[in-house]
Amino acid sequence: MTEGNFVDYVKLHLKSGKGGQGSAHMRREKYIEKGGPDGGDGGRGGHVIIKGNKNLWTLYHLKFxxxxxxxxxxxxxxxxMSGADGEDQYIDVPLGTVIRDKETEEILHxxxxxxxxxxxxxxxxxxxxxxxFKNSVNQTPRYAQPGLEGEEIDVTVELKILADVGLVGFPNAGKSTLLSVITAAKPKIANYEFTTLKPSLGIVEYRDYQTFVMADIPGIIEGAAEGKGLGHRFLRHIExxxxxxxxxxxxxxxxxxxxxVLLDELRRYNPELLDKDKLIAISKSDMLDEELKGELDASIKGKFNNVPYLFISSVAQQGLQQLKDKLWQMLNN
Incomplete structure (x- = not known):
């Protein structure tokens, strides 16, 4: 899937079908001149149905x-004889999709x-x-009910990515490089900020053919919780x-x-995000020799409120197995 094909937000106007009208027919046959009422019921209008599909990763198919x-x-x-029900309209969406009322922004489903x-x-x-409507007083009712109108609603459909591990960091922190090294994903990589404009998913292969899913999400900046930069477009995928x-x-x-700063942005967007398991990876550590790494380790030790951290280098492929071991342990704790 290319980045341009990843769509995580669409607006839809949905309209269900109108019910069919009941029949006011009177029975008329060759030897029965004045038969009673024999009009059937109208069919139900078709529903508009949202359906989860685990094989979808994007809302691109709804873009147009x-x-x-x-x-x-x-x-x-x-x-x-009753009329046939209207054809239901199914809308397949990826798992993790949220449906909101367009006017009130209330989460419907x-x-x-x-x-x-x-x-x-x-x-x-x-x-x-x-x-x-036939009864003892009115043996030949010549009326029937009309069908009821269907429902009409404007909704927004937004995708919040379902992944085991979400990468959080400032732009150009090395998230795309890490994802490309430990998974088969091929995110865009360049030495400038906001290389990643849309989320990328990769499957991390672990020991004994076990796997977990990692998501590289656009870089966060100060003020993202208020919508600055990529703002909410980034943060909703972290949830x-x-x-x-x-x-x-x-x-x-x-x-x-x-x-x-990263913690504060998550807290301001949704305080519940801080309840998730957290791990810190200090990337690009191949730039440090052992002496500098030791000095840096001593300067940051005990300052992350018991959140574990480790040093890695995606380019030099240092510490990546330890990273996968730690993540697997956290996911299966």
Whole structure:
């Protein structure tokens, strides 16, 4: 999947089908001139249904489908035959998708299971035929119910990536490089900020053919919680990760301060993010000799509030197995 094909936010106008009209037919046959009512019921209008699909990773297939409508129910017919229900319209979405009301921004539904079906717009009920209105006083009712209108709603559909590990760091911290080295993912890599504009997923192969999923998400900056930079577009993907891997380069002016800024942005966006398991990886450590690494280790020890940290280098492939071991331990603790 190319970066341009990754879509994590779309707006949709949904309309369910109208119910079919009941029939007011009277039975007329060759030897029965004045038969009673035999009008059938109208069919139900089609629903608009959201369905979870584990094989999807993006909302790209909805990018050009702004209006989605279900089928109308058929009208009732003679001989008490009911009309067919309108065709339901299914919308497949990736797991981790959130459906919001466009006007109020209220969360209506969350899709987290494969095959999960949610009726987002119910089809209108079909009208009842005239057979339902026959009684001792009125033996030949010549009226039937009309079908009810369907529902119409504007929604926003946003994807929050489901991954085991989410990479958190400032732009150009080395997140894409790490993902490209320990997975088969091929994110865009360059020596400038905001190389990654959209999330990338990679499967990390561990011992004994076991795997876990890692997500490289656009770099965070100060003010992201208020929408600055890539803002909420970045932060909403962090919510679904069970473990957060903070990546801070060894040449950062102040490693501890950078970690605190990242924590503060997560706290301001959603305080619950701080309850997730956290691990700090100090990247680009191949630039340090043993003496400098020892001095840096001594200067930061005990300043991360018991959050474990380790030194890695994606380019020199140093410390990567220890990183995978630690992440696997945290994911299966």
């Amino acid at each position: 489908k702004r209006h989605i409508s279900a089928g109308h129910g058929e009208h009732g017919r003679k001989q008490e 969350e899709v987290i299971n494969d095959g999960q079906e949610i009726i987002i717009a119910k089809g209108g009920l079909g009208g009842r035929g005239n057979t339902h 679904r990760n069970s473990t957060l891997l903070f990546l801070i380069p060894a040449d950062a002016p102040d490693i501890v301060e950078q970690y605190q």
